[in-house]
Amino acid sequence: MNQPDNELPVHQYESIIDGILNEGYGIVDEFLSAGEVASLAQQLHHRRQAGQFRVAGIGNEQVTVQTAIRGDEILWIDEATATPDEAAFLGRVNTFMHYVNQTCFLGLRDYEFHYALYPPGTFYKRHLDQFRSDSRRKLSVICYLNADWQETDGGQLAFYLPQTDGSEQLIRVNPTGGRLVCFESARLEHEVLPATRDRLSLTGWLKTAGW
Numbered sequence: 001m002n003q004p005d006n007e008l009p010v011h012q013y014e015s016i017i018d019g020i021l022n023e024g025y026g027i028v029d030e031f032l033s034a035g036e037v038a039s040l041a042q043q044l045h046h047r048r049q050a051g052q053f054r055v056a057g058i059g060n061e062q063v064t065v066q067t068a069i070r071g072d073e074i075l076w077i078d079e080a081t082a083t084p085d086e087a088a089f090l091g092r093v094n095t096f097m098h099y100v101n102q103t104c105f106l107g108l109r110d111y112e113f114h115y116a117l118y119p120p121g122t123f124y125k126r127h128l129d130q131f132r133s134d135s136r137r138k139l140s141v142i143c144y145l146n147a148d149w150q151e152t153d154g155g156q157l158a159f160y161l162p163q164t165d166g167s168e169q170l171i172r173v174n175p176t177g178g179r180l181v182c183f184e185s186a187r188l189e190h191e192v193l194p195a196t197r198d199r200l201s202l203t204g205w206l207k208t209a210g211w
């Protein structure tokens with residue numbers, strides 16, 4: 001998955017940044033190839049079968065589990081125990097983060113990522129990703145690991161885009177394998193709709209330094 005500098009997918013980075021600036025969110029397809037999606041999905045399942053996943057919580061410390069708000073199971077990726085594919089994914093995100101810093105001056109320094117699996121019927125109600133006590137989260141990044149996702153499978157990511165007249169526009173994005181979605185963590189309210197099959201992703205945040 002490592003790419004030499006002269007082959008960086010700069011066009012992908014540019015279209016993500018353009019999307020965030022112009023629409024409030026950026027999307028690129030094929031951030032990961034079908035083969036990469038398949039191997040990361042396999043590693044997710046392997047780790048889940050090994051009992052490494054936990055029901056996700058709400059808030060910084062992930063202490064409160066409230067399935068009426070969110071029903072996904074997650075596993076934070078630890079660089080020390082990452083598989084080569086996981087490390088390569090993080091390396092790619094790191095390259096994107098540095099590109100964003102050079103072009104947008106956001107001062108991003110760090111990132112954190114977890115696998116997420118939403119079993120059928122589970123969801124994540126409308127929310128913002130930046131918690132009161134952690135303003136370091138600047139950009140939310142989600143990369144989907146679902147082969148052959150169909151519209152009828154549900155599980156869309158819904159964005160609530162504020163309009164100048166005070167109304168909201170609802171945008172629905174399918175969690176198509178290989179697709180990467182990125183938006184400002186403090187600004188864009190969003191929701192995960194229930195699906196009829198397992199919904200897999202790598203979700204994370206690009207963060208500034210400090211507290």
Ligand SMILES: O=C(O)CCC(=O)C(=O)O
Nearest residue numbers: 124129142157192201203
């Ligand atoms: O999986 C998604 O599409 C979004 C997940 C999300 O909103 C979150 O984990 O905060």
Ligand SMILES: [Fe+2]
Nearest residue numbers: 127128129190
């Ligand atoms: Fe979120």
